[in-house]
Amino acid sequence: MTITIRAGGPDDVPLILGMLDSSVEWLVSQGRTRQWGTDPWSKDPKAVAIVERYATQGTPYIAEVDGAPAATLTLTDAPGSYLEPADEPERYIHLLASDRRFKGRGAGAALLAHAARVTREAGISLLRVDCYAGDDGKLVAYYERNGFIRTEPFRHGADEWPGQVLARRVL
Numbered sequence: 001m002t003i004t005i006r007a008g009g010p011d012d013v014p015l016i017l018g019m020l021d022s023s024v025e026w027l028v029s030q031g032r033t034r035q036w037g038t039d040p041w042s043k044d045p046k047a048v049a050i051v052e053r054y055a056t057q058g059t060p061y062i063a064e065v066d067g068a069p070a071a072t073l074t075l076t077d078a079p080g081s082y083l084e085p086a087d088e089p090e091r092y093i094h095l096l097a098s099d100r101r102f103k104g105r106g107a108g109a110a111l112l113a114h115a116a117r118v119t120r121e122a123g124i125s126l127l128r129v130d131c132y133a134g135d136d137g138k139l140v141a142y143y144e145r146n147g148f149i150r151t152e153p154f155r156h157g158a159d160e161w162p163g164q165v166l167a168r169r170v171l
Contacts, residue, residue: 008060
């Protein structure tokens with residue numbers, strides 16, 4: 001098995017939405033409906049607009065397993081508008097998702113390592129991400145296993161969605 005990572009762009013929006021849809025379907029099958037809801041992102045105009053904005057203003061990366069697209073994340077210079085930016089230059093991870101057919105093959109971890117390498121090569125020491133922190137905390141633990149440290153919990157929106165910001169120093 002070979003994992004390769006390529007830079008993406010706006011043309012990859014349908015591919016990214018497909019991975020998000022796959023993740024939502026899997027989360028729903030696990031009873032984890034609070035993280036990303038129950039409906040496919042590709043059917044929600046607001047979600048599609050978010051993906052299009054990140055794919056245009058940030059740098060999406062696609063991990064391929066033996067040539068097949070398996071996972072994605074996008075790097076930008078700041079968090080989403082619901083969080084304060086850091087008081088230093090940073091890179092921020094958005095929309096880490098995988099095609100669940102590739103679960104457990106290391107594509108997500110390879111993307112996180114790639115994000116750290118790209119951040120370091122840009123001379124920036126801070127890499128951050130936020131994620132869903134509800135239910136059993138498995139997503140937070142996943143980021144911790146990949147070198148991130150919890151920094152600040154937060155609540156978002158009218159439904160008080162439980163989130164966690166994590167950071168990793170790469171220099």
